[in-house]
Amino acid sequence: MDRIWSRVNGESPLVHKFSQCLNLEEEDCRQLARFEAASRSMGAREDIVVEGEPYGQAAVLLEGWCIRYKLLPDGRRQVVDFVLPGCFIGLHAHIFEVADHSVSTLTPCRLSFFDPQLVAETFAERPRLGGALVWDNACREALLMERVASLGRRSAYEGLAHLLVETCKRLQWCGGLMPGDNRLPISQTVIADTLGLSLVHVSRTISKMRSDGLIEDGTRRGIAVRDLDGLMQVCGYDETYLHREHLPARRRSRMGAETNLRVRPLIVGLGGGGSPPRPVPP
Amino acid sequence: MDRIWSRVNGESPLVHKFSQCLNLEEEDCRQLARFEAASRSMGAREDIVVEGEPYGQAAVLLEGWCIRYKLLPDGRRQVVDFVLPGCFIGLHAHIFEVADHSVSTLTPCRLSFFDPQLVAETFAERPRLGGALVWDNACREALLMERVASLGRRSAYEGLAHLLVETCKRLQWCGGLMPGDNRLPISQTVIADTLGLSLVHVSRTISKMRSDGLIEDGTRRGIAVRDLDGLMQVCGYDETYLHREHLPARRRSRMGAETNLRVRPLIVGLGGGGSPPRPVPP
DNA sequence: CGGCTACTTGAAGGATTTCAACGTAGGTGG
DNA sequence: CCACCTACGTTGAAATCCTTCAAGTAGCCG
Numbered sequence: 001m002d003r004i005w006s007r008v009n010g011e012s013p014l015v016h017k018f019s020q021c022l023n024l025e026e027e028d029c030r031q032l033a034r035f036e037a038a039s040r041s042m043g044a045r046e047d048i049v050v051e052g053e054p055y056g057q058a059a060v061l062l063e064g065w066c067i068r069y070k071l072l073p074d075g076r077r078q079v080v081d082f083v084l085p086g087c088f089i090g091l092h093a094h095i096f097e098v099a100d101h102s103v104s105t106l107t108p109c110r111l112s113f114f115d116p117q118l119v120a121e122t123f124a125e126r127p128r129l130g131g132a133l134v135w136d137n138a139c140r141e142a143l144l145m146e147r148v149a150s151l152g153r154r155s156a157y158e159g160l161a162h163l164l165v166e167t168c169k170r171l172q173w174c175g176g177l178m179p180g181d182n183r184l185p186i187s188q189t190v191i192a193d194t195l196g197l198s199l200v201h202v203s204r205t206i207s208k209m210r211s212d213g214l215i216e217d218g219t220r221r222g223i224a225v226r227d228l229d230g231l232m233q234v235c236g237y238d239e240t241y242l243h244r245e246h247l248p249a250r251r252r253s254r255m256g257a258e259t260n261l262r263v264r265p266l267i268v269g270l271g272g273g274g275s276p277p278r279p280v281p282p
Numbered sequence: 283m284d285r286i287w288s289r290v291n292g293e294s295p296l297v298h299k300f301s302q303c304l305n306l307e308e309e310d311c312r313q314l315a316r317f318e319a320a321s322r323s324m325g326a327r328e329d330i331v332v333e334g335e336p337y338g339q340a341a342v343l344l345e346g347w348c349i350r351y352k353l354l355p356d357g358r359r360q361v362v363d364f365v366l367p368g369c370f371i372g373l374h375a376h377i378f379e380v381a382d383h384s385v386s387t388l389t390p391c392r393l394s395f396f397d398p399q400l401v402a403e404t405f406a407e408r409p410r411l412g413g414a415l416v417w418d419n420a421c422r423e424a425l426l427m428e429r430v431a432s433l434g435r436r437s438a439y440e441g442l443a444h445l446l447v448e449t450c451k452r453l454q455w456c457g458g459l460m461p462g463d464n465r466l467p468i469s470q471t472v473i474a475d476t477l478g479l480s481l482v483h484v485s486r487t488i489s490k491m492r493s494d495g496l497i498e499d500g501t502r503r504g505i506a507v508r509d510l511d512g513l514m515q516v517c518g519y520d521e522t523y524l525h526r527e528h529l530p531a532r533r534r535s536r537m538g539a540e541t542n543l544r545v546r547p548l549i550v551g552l553g554g555g556g557s558p559p560r561p562v563p564p
Numbered sequence: 565c566g567g568c569t570a571c572t573t574g575a576a577g578g579a580t581t582t583c584a585a586c587g588t589a590g591g592t593g594g
Numbered sequence: 595c596c597a598c599c600t601a602c603g604t605t606g607a608a609a610t611c612c613t614t615c616a617a618g619t620a621g622c623c624g
Contacts, residue, residue, distance in 0.1 A: 052522065070431040073518035078431040095420045100523040101427055137419075138377045144426045145383055149352040149360040151433035152478025156580075187602065196434025198581050203604060220589065220602065236355035240334065241382040438612075470571065480613050485572060502570060502621065565624105572619070581610070588603080594596090 012036055013062055013086035016175050018132045031126050035060050036112045042105050048089055049103040055093035057113040061085055064109030065185055069193065070101045079194040081143065082106075082167060082186075086174045088136075094119065107185045142241045151196050154235065156205045159195045162235035164215070164225055169242060183222035191223075294318055295344055295368035298457050300414045313408050317342050318394045324387050330371055331385040337375035339395040343367055346391030347467055351475065352383045361476040363425065364388075364449060364468075368456045370418075373401065389467050424523045433478050436517065438487045441477045444517040446497070446507055451524060465504035473505075 014032040051071060066083035080101060083089060089103050094116035123130035150159045167184055171177040192202040209215050214231050216224035296314040333353060348365035362383060365371060371385050376398035405412035432441045449466055453459040474484040491497050496513050498506035
């Protein structure tokens with residue numbers, strides 16, 4: 001589980017990501033390359049950002065997996081998000097003095113550190129890329145909201161299914177899924193801290209899911225999805241929040257700062273002044 | 283609980299909010315006024331944004347409370363965030379086609395709807411304000427992460443305490459706390475859907491907290507905090523994530539430098555009913 | 565006075581945690 | 595090569611947190 005989780009091809013993760021929402025021009029790629037200029041390797045389980053301490057430089061993750069997490073005063077840990085290739089780390093460095101969460105490597109990683117100032121420059125010089133950054137940020141927030149929904153309203157079994165599906169989708173998206181190998185490098189401990197469960201219960205939940213034929217017996221080699229559709233059924237997966245619907249065509253013309261943003265009619269008070277959709281227990 | 287939760291004075295919520303992180307100039311205030319130009323009233327329990335449907339216009343909440351929430355396919359509801367005066371709603375309208383969450387009024391509200399295009403203009407014409415928007419957005423993300431930690435790793439009692447403290451802090455911050463009245467207009471149903479608990483258990487938790495002398499018997503009039511320090515002890519409250527540390531001095535020079543703007547438009551904005559019983563996993 | 569919504573309370577059951585013990589693989593050093 | 599250590603995973607049993615079901619109370623409105 002400790003090998004580097006490299007990308008399928010040697011392509012730049014940022015170019016790969018943003019070319020999905022933007023027709024990158026020569027100059028855009030050049031600018032993105034500046035983010036990835038100072039590549040550096042790190043081992044597993046190393047800290048990149050530490051909660052309560054000042055941010056260091058910002059970084060892009062090129063290869064490997066990291067986790068973003070928070071610690072309660074008594075040591076309980078909550079993993080907030082998985083950081084996959086192409087994700088930014090510590091981009092708030094230029095906004096906040098002190099980090100409100102930690103980021104650590106999960107596997108050996110390759111990252112590129114850059115001066116946060118580069119973000120400002122990008123907005124100034126390549127507004128189209130600036131728009132892409134905005135979009136990227138909004139996507140991360142959507143992901144966070146879905147996590148909230150998962151933690152609050154899904155059972156352990158459902159939550160695990162959802163996490164696995166979501167992670168697979170994101171991996172496909174960022175090109176981080178190995179061809180003949182769909183294992184995810186996450187230990188049960190990490191899963192527990194992500195789903196807000198105890199390690200023991202995660203073990204039992206995984207056992208059940210394995211015997212249900214939904215995942216592989218990937219013990220100690222990472223968990224592996226066997227039946228994606230089955231998992232999606234389990235948790236009623238709805239991909240809307242990943243916002244990948246209309247990326248190909250429409251998005252390209254809208255993200256660019258050159259084009260006009262359009263206005264749409266208000267949607268207010270549906271239901272004739274009634275209450276919001278509320279499933280009431282009898 | 284149905285009166286309008288107005289602001290302490292008639293000041294503009296946006297001016298109030300951003301003057302805490304920025305020395306607003308005459309022209310800044312004029313620009314902010316454009317966001318608040320088209321004021322409109324709404325009743326309690328009306329929809330503003332509906333998950334799965336296209337966004338409407340964006341809005342600023344001027345008075346009242348709203349909730350941001352998600353629905354699972356089977357109707358379970360998870361409240362993601364409280365929207366307080368000065369908060370934006372549907373600011374993603376210019377990024378995403380389809381809303382990934384809903385927003386509804388909780389109390390009667392006054393809002394101002396504006397064309398999302400106004401955001402782009404603001405970044406272009408008043409970069410200092412653009413920086414403030416970025417900061418505002420980052421704060422909301424920090425809030426979301428804390429919510430994740432709460433849902434995943436705090437008990438019902440701790441989570442309730444944390445939610446109450448956080449909400450009081452935010453209210454003080456946005457000036458939405460009435461002078462002689464520290465009641466919060468949130469029903470137990472809303473609390474349950476925020477903490478990811480059942481209504482019944484919230485009722486019991488509140489009872490206990492009340493008998494512990496931490497909150498007032500605000501039945502049917504909203505819950506009221508009696509012992510803020512006590513609540514903070516219960517949940518080990520750490521305010522770091524609200525990022526209010528160095529707002530007074532330092533922030534002003536960093537956020538606002540039209541000269542050396544370290545941050546640049548990284549826009550992004552994000553801006554009733556109860557959850558049915560959770561189905562038993564197979 | 566219904567009828568509605570919000571809240572309360574008791575009892576039972578289920579989900580999840582804790583405690584504790586055990587197993588297994590990989591790495592390290594003798 | 596084995597002994598040992600550590601990280602990770604599994605399993606059982608008991609305890610706890612929380613949910614569900616069900617019924618009842620209280621305030622508000624027409």
